[in-house]
Amino acid sequence: MAVDKKLMSKKKPTFPVNEMLHDYLEKYNRNIKSSLYYDDLLRFQGSVTVYDKNDEDTLWVRTYYSQYDREEIDRSLKEIYARLHSDGNVESIPFLNVDAIDYCTFGNSKPFRIKIRNILNDNFTYFYVKKADASRIYGLELEHILSPHNMNFLVYKDTLIEEHIAGIPGDDFIRDILPKCTELEKAQIAKEFVKFKERCLIRLLGDMRSYNYVITPTHDFDHIIYKIRAIDFDQQSFEGNLKVYNLQFMKENFKMIEMVGKKLQNDSIRQYKIEERSFMAKRMLTAPRRTTRLIKCMKADTISFPENVALLKKQLVKYVGDVKFKDCQNMGEILETILAFVKRNYLNISNKDLF
Structure with a gap:
């Protein structure tokens, strides 16, 4: 029953998003303009391991940035959240706080997990920032079209923003x-x-x-x-x-x-x-x-x-x-x-x- 390791022996590369796919994303409102790239989040100064409730390593690390970088990154992440979950209206930004930016080195996409909290009621949600990969984008779109579930994601050049799936x-x-x-x-x-x-x-x-x-x-x-x-x-x-x-x-x-x-x-x-x-x-x-x-x-x-x-x-x-x-x-x-x-x-x- 098990999949032999040889079946998936060659590591999958990241495939770039070409102009035709960008045009498709533009047509269906998947494209955004942002001041934040995936690579910007890689500028963290340090990190600590994130453990679960059983004190086991989750394979995620919590990142820390310089004060200057953190202010700029926080502002951009709040803007992305507003676009991902509503119409991009900046009026809600003062009521948002970036509680955590976690990084995972496990797997192909090496995602950042962003925890956003509403300071008025302490409700929070997550979204992910990843390197844009054409095959992954096709997967998300096919899931949106062919499955019972709607997929909420955005693309900015070589950066992919994905809503958390609970x-x-x-x-x-x-x-x-x-x-x-x-x-x-x-x-x-x-x-x-x-x-x-x-x-x-x-x-x-x-x-x-x-x-x-x-x-x-x-x-x-x-x-x-x-x-x-x-x-x-x-x-x-x-x-x-x-x-x-x-x-x-x-x-x-x-x-x-x-x-x-x-x-x-x-x-x-x-x-x-x-x-x-x-x-x-x-x-x-x-x-x-x-x-x-x-x-x-x-x-x-x-x-x-x-x-x-x-x-x-x-x-x-x-x-x-x-x-x-x-x-x-x-x-x-x-x-x-x-x-x-x-x-x-x-x-x-x-x-x-x-x-």
Whole structure:
């Protein structure tokens, strides 16, 4: 079940945001003008380790800046917050405080996590500042278009601003909460996991190990409904091995896969997969121009290595049996072929499996 380390042996680079993608972001109000770059936050003078409530290292460090830099950075971060969460009106800025700027060296994006607090009521929220990466931006946009969740993010040249996605980290949930769930709750989580797994596979979002998604519980009358959301989009359409896009091959997800096998029959699993593909098709049909424009950008862009594209094409032809993948020249064309299949199947009211 585990993903072999060789499947993801080559470190993913940061792909630049080209002019065509910038134009797309401008059209859909994702672009901003800011006085702050990601690199500005790297000028911290010192840091201390951030520990969790169990005194374990979180792999984040709390940064400290010179007084001059801190004043300038704080002002820019408050302006970004106002733009991210409202219309950019500066009238709220005097009531905001930057409580913490944390830095994480774990993973590809090396993000800064910003904690903003309203001093009038002590409510706080987080957002992230990262180096802009074209493949990650495509991942965020595809999540916005194809999933049930809206994504709130902004781009300024080579800097990416992302809203915090609230939820219980998947690895923590599996370890601490899942064993305490009722059998009915486990069945509902299994259903959601099947749908989440299908969504990631169809739109080629890779490396969805348990710490790259969150579980969000919602109280509904006398029970709790659990939803699953991706929080890491670095591996959008990059890897060549098809297994990297399939959650069942991640050892960190073994307990979830095991639960699906115990709680759901094959007919139910297939039905939930069909439901998720139908939902994705409906989303594409309700936003046809946006989907087409985004795929057009991907087709004109480079977000993977040629050897990854060649390997994925070969595996898809073998696994799906559709020779159309042979003609694909890049990841954008591969994804276009997959989504066209999903949409065509929905319009033809077909139950044919893709994977």
